[in-house]
Amino acid sequence: MMTGRWPNGAKAAISFTMDNLGEAQDVNKGLWPANEPIGSHYSVKEKLPRMLDMLAQHGVHATYFAESWSLDVYPDAVRALQDRGHEVAWHGYQHEAWSGLSADDEVLNFKKSFEAANRHGIRYKGFRPPGGSINDRTYDLLRNHGVRYVSPLAAEVGIENGIILLPFEWKTVDAFYYMDKFAGIRESLGADKDILSPSALESYFLSKIDDVVEAGGYISILFHPFLQTSEEKFSVMDRVLARISRDKDIWCAPCGEVADWVADHASMFQ
Numbered sequence: 001m002m003t004g005r006w007p008n009g010a011k012a013a014i015s016f017t018m019d020n021l022g023e024a025q026d027v028n029k030g031l032w033p034a035n036e037p038i039g040s041h042y043s044v045k046e047k048l049p050r051m052l053d054m055l056a057q058h059g060v061h062a063t064y065f066a067e068s069w070s071l072d073v074y075p076d077a078v079r080a081l082q083d084r085g086h087e088v089a090w091h092g093y094q095h096e097a098w099s100g101l102s103a104d105d106e107v108l109n110f111k112k113s114f115e116a117a118n119r120h121g122i123r124y125k126g127f128r129p130p131g132g133s134i135n136d137r138t139y140d141l142l143r144n145h146g147v148r149y150v151s152p153l154a155a156e157v158g159i160e161n162g163i164i165l166l167p168f169e170w171k172t173v174d175a176f177y178y179m180d181k182f183a184g185i186r187e188s189l190g191a192d193k194d195i196l197s198p199s200a201l202e203s204y205f206l207s208k209i210d211d212v213v214e215a216g217g218y219i220s221i222l223f224h225p226f227l228q229t230s231e232e233k234f235s236v237m238d239r240v241l242a243r244i245s246r247d248k249d250i251w252c253a254p255c256g257e258v259a260d261w262v263a264d265h266a267s268m269f270q
Helices: 024-028 042-058 069-073 075-083 103-119 138-144 174-178 180-188 198-215 231-246 255-264
Strands: 012-019 063-066 087-090 158-160 163-165 218-222 250-252
Touching (some): 024 069, 069 075, 069 103, 075 087, 103 138, 198 231
Parallel strands (some): 012 218, 012 250, 063 087
8 A cells, every 4th residue: 555645644635626617618619509598507596506515515526627718607616615715726718629720720729718707706726628639739728827636537646747737537526437438438448338326426426536545546526516416326425435534544635735735745646
């Protein structure tokens, strides 16, 4: 077991994260219904408040990777996140598949996104690329805009091109279990191609948490508000939160705090 890398004697670090704020991606792809007013997405109006209450009950501060387009559309939700001590981080302007952007489109995405963030007094510390992958040229742009960390699809915490890496894996993302479009990814990772149950998510998440504690590592777990569509799913989330918040061997912290720790103890993560 690796010990001594995390604060207060913790054996492992875990970040509870959320992605996708409202209808940014649907609007970008032309999928938002013409008769639905912008700013009325059920995930923001109905699901997110319940998730924030649940996080507060467990004393967990999260990182929300939100599209910058949504900051102007849902300013009250953004303020609620900040007022409750959560980190608002960056998830592209309108959830553009990052690895497919041209160099010019990347620069424009940064410009629009950081202008929106500035309007709301947000200084992005971190970025989770939609789709999980970034381009080599992205690192320079991140540094130039003062971004300290990136949360890509990867295996290990590390430092690359001066940027902290705080990875996620598909199997600790709720969409892996709950969404049709993840069928190919499920199959490629040895799971059933069909949609999986909340109990399957819970089983893997809790097992993975145990493994991370044993290994002295880090994981980012991800719950999308728009996918919390049943009492069973909320109950599973509640039990996962209980697991990560009550164990003295786990340092449960937003990604930004983990990135600061890694930067201050870089020799242990290289």
